[in-house]
Each structure stands twice: as structure tokens, then as C-alpha cells.
Amino acid sequence: MLILLDIDGVMVTTPPWKNIENLDDEFSMFNNRASSNLQHILSETSASIVLTTSHKSRFNSDEWMRIFHRRGISPKAIRTLTENKQHLSRKEEILKWRASSSETDFVIIDDDKSLNDLPPEIKKRCVITSNLIGLNEEATNAALAILQNKKT
Numbered sequence: 001m002l003i004l005l006d007i008d009g010v011m012v013t014t015p016p017w018k019n020i021e022n023l024d025d026e027f028s029m030f031n032n033r034a035s036s037n038l039q040h041i042l043s044e045t046s047a048s049i050v051l052t053t054s055h056k057s058r059f060n061s062d063e064w065m066r067i068f069h070r071r072g073i074s075p076k077a078i079r080t081l082t083e084n085k086q087h088l089s090r091k092e093e094i095l096k097w098r099a100s101s102s103e104t105d106f107v108i109i110d111d112d113k114s115l116n117d118l119p120p121e122i123k124k125r126c127v128i129t130s131n132l133i134g135l136n137e138e139a140t141n142a143a144l145a146i147l148q149n150k151k152t
């Protein structure tokens with residue numbers, strides 16, 4: 001079970017006119033409510049994280065694990081999509097991942113509106129957040145419904 005997770009607009013919700021505050025690990029502070037909501041999804045589902053964020057290639061899996069732990073989030077594992085060297089849109093990156101993965105039990109949490117144009121069978125597994133709000137209760141419940149339906 002996987003959460004394909006974006007960071008900006010999901011976990012980091014600082015408005016563009018404000019400086020994004022970094023923690024001592026040189027990565028942006030997360031929205032506290034988004035952090036506790038993500039931890040809630042992880043504890044309910046034991047899903048692993050696949051980072052889709054444009055920051056994905058800045059750190060390796062161990063470093064990402066430390067970054068998430070530092071923000072109160074304890075995933076079973078963190079992987080990333082392959083580096084986006086071809087400057088694909090998020091939608092194209094997701095389609096590329098989908099073509100190479102056999103995982104059917106996943107949710108995509110992202111604020112990228114290009115995901116609205118995904119084919120319906122992938123679109124129905126997307127939770128599209130609003131970039132200044134991020135992973136709020138409504139988005140959390142939607143993500144949980146997608147992940148938990150699959151099990152029943």
C-alpha cells in the first residue's frame with residue numbers, strides 16, 4: 001500500500017509571499033496539522049511513502065526518513081519517483097510510475113491540478129489539496145477512504 005506524496009502544497013503550506021522556515025536539517029518546516037494528519041493515515045494503514053515532490057532527488061531514503069521523523073512522522077519506508085530529468089509534468093510522472101508499477105493499492109496526495117486530467121481509474125485515487133491548506137481533515141478522510149476501501 002502506497003501514498004504518492006507531494007510536499008509543497010500538501011505538507012508545506014507557507015504562502016508564496018512569506019519566507020519558508022527551515023528546520024535544522026535544512027528542509028522546510030511542515031504544517032503541523034498536515035504532519036499529524038499524515039501520521040494518522042500511516043498509523044491506520046501502515047502504507048509506505050513514495051515521494052513525488054520536486055524536492056525528491058535532494059536527499060536519499062535514509063535522509064528523507066530522518067526529515068520525516070524530525071517532523072513527527074514515522075513511515076514504514078520512504079522511496080521516491082525517479083529523478084525528473086525530462087521535466088515531465090506531475091501528471092506525466094504519475095503515468096510513467098503507473099506504467100512501471102504493479103501496485104494497485106495507492107493514493108496520490110498532491111496539489112498539482114494537472115492530475116485532474118489523469119485517466120479516471122487513476123484520478124479516482126487522487127486527493128488534490130489546496131496549496132495554502134494542504135493535508136487537512138477532509139483530504140485525510142478522503143485518502144483513508146481510498147486506501148481502506150481496497151481492503152474490504
Ligand SMILES: [Mg+2]
Nearest residue numbers: 006008009111
Ligand atoms: Mg505541490
